[in-house]
Amino acid sequence: MDAILIQILNGLDKGGAYALIALGLTLTFGTLGVVNFAHGAIFMLGAFCAVLFQNILTFSKKVKDESITFFDAYKEQPYLEIWWGDTGSAIIDYAVPLSILFAIPVMLLIGVIMERGLIKHFYKREHADQILVTFGLAIVIQEIIRHFFGANPIPTPPPDVVAGSAAIGTFLGLNDNLVYPWWRLIYLAFSAIIIFSVFAFLKFTTFGMVVRAGMADRETVGLLGINVQRRFTIVFGIATVVAGLAGVMYAPILPPDYHMGMDFLVLSFVVVVVGGMGSLGGAVAAGFLLGVLQSFASMNEVKAILPGIDQIIIYLVAVIILLVRPRGLMGREGVMDD
Amino acid sequence: MTNFLKSNGVVMLIFATVVLTAPIWLAPIGASYPDLLQKFAIFGIFAIGFNILFGLTGYLSFGHATFLGVGSYTAVWAFKLLSMNVIPAILLGTAMSGVFALAIGYLSLQRSGIYFSILTLAFAQMSYSLAYSVLTPITNGETGLQLSQQDPRIIDGLFGVPVEAGLPSTHLFNISMSGLSGFYFCAVILIIAFYVSLKIFRSPFGLKLRAIKSNQTRMKYTGFNTRPYLLSSFVISGMYAGLAGSLMAVTDPLAGAERMQWTASGEVVLMTILGGAGTLVGPLLGATLIKYFENIFSALNLSELHKIFDGLPDTLENIVVAIINPFVGEGWHLMLGALFMIIVIFLPGGIMEGVSRAFKWIKRILGFDKKQPVVTSNVTPKGEEK
Numbered sequence: 001m002d003a004i005l006i007q008i009l010n011g012l013d014k015g016g017a018y019a020l021i022a023l024g025l026t027l028t029f030g031t032l033g034v035v036n037f038a039h040g041a042i043f044m045l046g047a048f049c050a051v052l053f054q055n056i057l058t059f060s061k062k063v064k065d066e067s068i069t070f071f072d073a074y075k076e077q078p079y080l081e082i083w084w085g086d087t088g089s090a091i092i093d094y095a096v097p098l099s100i101l102f103a104i105p106v107m108l109l110i111g112v113i114m115e116r117g118l119i120k121h122f123y124k125r126e127h128a129d130q131i132l133v134t135f136g137l138a139i140v141i142q143e144i145i146r147h148f149f150g151a152n153p154i155p156t157p158p159p160d161v162v163a164g165s166a167a168i169g170t171f172l173g174l175n176d177n178l179v180y181p182w183w184r185l186i187y188l189a190f191s192a193i194i195i196f197s198v199f200a201f202l203k204f205t206t207f208g209m210v211v212r213a214g215m216a217d218r219e220t221v222g223l224l225g226i227n228v229q230r231r232f233t234i235v236f237g238i239a240t241v242v243a244g245l246a247g248v249m250y251a252p253i254l255p256p257d258y259h260m261g262m263d264f265l266v267l268s269f270v271v272v273v274v275g276g277m278g279s280l281g282g283a284v285a286a287g288f289l290l291g292v293l294q295s296f297a298s299m300n301e302v303k304a305i306l307p308g309i310d311q312i313i314i315y316l317v318a319v320i321i322l323l324v325r326p327r328g329l330m331g332r333e334g335v336m337d338d
Numbered sequence: 339m340t341n342f343l344k345s346n347g348v349v350m351l352i353f354a355t356v357v358l359t360a361p362i363w364l365a366p367i368g369a370s371y372p373d374l375l376q377k378f379a380i381f382g383i384f385a386i387g388f389n390i391l392f393g394l395t396g397y398l399s400f401g402h403a404t405f406l407g408v409g410s411y412t413a414v415w416a417f418k419l420l421s422m423n424v425i426p427a428i429l430l431g432t433a434m435s436g437v438f439a440l441a442i443g444y445l446s447l448q449r450s451g452i453y454f455s456i457l458t459l460a461f462a463q464m465s466y467s468l469a470y471s472v473l474t475p476i477t478n479g480e481t482g483l484q485l486s487q488q489d490p491r492i493i494d495g496l497f498g499v500p501v502e503a504g505l506p507s508t509h510l511f512n513i514s515m516s517g518l519s520g521f522y523f524c525a526v527i528l529i530i531a532f533y534v535s536l537k538i539f540r541s542p543f544g545l546k547l548r549a550i551k552s553n554q555t556r557m558k559y560t561g562f563n564t565r566p567y568l569l570s571s572f573v574i575s576g577m578y579a580g581l582a583g584s585l586m587a588v589t590d591p592l593a594g595a596e597r598m599q600w601t602a603s604g605e606v607v608l609m610t611i612l613g614g615a616g617t618l619v620g621p622l623l624g625a626t627l628i629k630y631f632e633n634i635f636s637a638l639n640l641s642e643l644h645k646i647f648d649g650l651p652d653t654l655e656n657i658v659v660a661i662i663n664p665f666v667g668e669g670w671h672l673m674l675g676a677l678f679m680i681i682v683i684f685l686p687g688g689i690m691e692g693v694s695r696a697f698k699w700i701k702r703i704l705g706f707d708k709k710q711p712v713v714t715s716n717v718t719p720k721g722e723e724k
Contacts, residue, residue: 128398133682139675273456308472315460
């Protein structure tokens with residue numbers, strides 16, 4: 001029971017990341033009809049927003065270390081600490097959550113620039129061309145990041161308060177040894193909040209209504225005198241922000257390095273396809289589902305029966321679903337039906 | 339006259355001459371050493387094969403590196419178990435990847451468009467992960483599969499080939515496969531591979547593949563079952579990849595799982611579209627260019643850049659070097675990605691389209707632009723009657 005619970009939780013936080021990336025992917029696909037292979041790179045850029053913000057906050061100056069009196073010792077002290085003392089160090093401690101505020105405008109800007117500068121020209125081109133050009137873009141983004149931040153993973157710790165583990169076993173009245181890192185719980189809650197807000201936005205606002213109408217029948221919405229295109233550009237921006245935030249919050253779980261985007265991209269694409277191209281609910285469901293499946297497959301008991309299953313389970317599920325249910329779990333008729 | 343120039347025999351003659359004299363005419367640009375020449379030929383075969391699938395049918399596979407890897411592993415196993423002669427290795431490598439291509443292709447081709455791409459990608463990732471983890475007894479995991487002195491080599495044993503001290507090297511009936519002779523061997527295979535691809539391009543079979551690309555629905559309505567054609571083109575291109583993979587093992591008897599990674603699949607896609615997907619020589623051209631520039635640019639570093647731009651005034655030199663530096667050495671991939679984007683955005687037909695545009699432009703300038711009947715396809719009606 002405990003083991004199963006822990007595996008489900010393990011899967012859910014990874015699934016949260018998959019779901020957030022896949023949500024953005026399928027949103028761009030449903031609205032703009034563009035297959036965006038650079039979406040994983042955007043996730044990675046989000047994580048590096050956290051790194052950059054942390055670097056800015058900890059911008060330091062060499063000061064004399066007063067605690068050592070035998071000789072002149074120097075240590076790096078962040079300006080924030082020098083100026084604001086304890087408040088400053090508290091801010092540095094909360095670098096990752098605070099960088100969300102920093103990441104939202106940055107990612108929105110990146111998204112809009114990307115859409116206006118590149119994606120716009122590819123609406124009418126074949127899907128193969130879209131895949132290729134965004135694949136190229138992903139390589140470029142990735143290499144630029146490597147140029148500035150190096151090839152090694154950069155640790156970005158969560159705030160001290162939530163660095164430990166939550167005793168969920170005690171809380172649920174199960175085994176006391178059942179603990180789970182706080183930050184992963186936060187990530188799970190965070191992804192749930194983001195997913196709900198995206199859905200609420202699309203469901204309950206006029207803007208969202210127009211976007212949904214545009215996804216269903218773009219031409220008619222256009223004929224009604226609504227500029228669908230501009231709204232779709234904004235949707236692309238939103239998708240970028242969602243992927244970026246997924247990356248920001250994932251930084252403490254997996255220290256960001258330049259190729260984390262590619263690793264997640266392949267999986268997220270599988271998630272989108274399994275969920276059904278253009279189906280938002282499907283993407284979210286498939287994200288969590290595949291995350292949990294992957295974590296169950298990495299249990300030792302399972303691996304003993306089927307060696308190597310943890311490595312391939314996602315792809316295996318994708319292959320089976322695509323062959324049995326060609327439109328994915330919740331794919332709509334008429335979307336990418338060739 | 340043009341018809342004569344475009345006949346199979348003449349095309350092959352020109353092609354063979356160009357390929358076999360490559361060590362001579364590539365010498366002035368510093369690309370004439372055997373390792374690089376072998377790479378040109380091997381990746382040329384890979385790209386030519388990929389083109390038979392992607393260029394003709396328009397099905398974008400993101401998993402062709404799997405077959406490259408399978409070919410390599412099979413070839414090394416052939417060296418280990420059978421003989422150091424390259425013939426069994428190549429035959430087995432090609433056949434084995436054909437079997438893999440048949441299985442993967444049969445499943446993947448149930449779907450088309452982006453679903454097909456994702457399916458091939460999923461299979462490729464599966465094979466890659468398995469090669470790294472569970473299949474370690476076969477693939478030797480991260481270390482890569484290598485020759486050893488204890489290998490049985492049954493056929494060699496039957497013919498009483500003496501066991502030498504140190505690792506044996508690959509050979510073709512005692513002609514060593516390293517250095518220039520290795521290149522000539524690859525070149526001959528490249529010429530054969532090109533000939534097969536030429537025949538496919540100019541056959542009714544090739545025409546049908548192209549018809550699938552332009553309008554599959556219409557093909558189906560005219561009564562063709564397109565699946566067998568797609569599957570055979572998938573298997574053929576998989577076998578080309580396997581051939582390329584086994585040639586890699588021939589020139590350097592070592593196989594590693596990184597050959598199967600999806601970035602390797604991405605590379606062959608890039609080669610094909612850089613040269614021009616769906617053209618005969620385009621993919622080979624793309625493969626050669628990418629390998630050549632990879633070789634040159636990834637070797638450059640800051641001090642060498644300063645040496646190259648020494649002639650410029652100091653400030654200008656520093657600026658130029660600062661701009662170029664991120665693109666060379668470690669940053670070669672940045673250049674590759676940028677190139678990828680530029681080609682797709684501005685020249686979707688690849689270099690071959692650029693060349694033909696340039697030709698048209700020159701013709702117009704020189705006033706040769708006579709009104710001629712438009713020939714839309716290279717395949718003559720004669721091909722249909724055969």
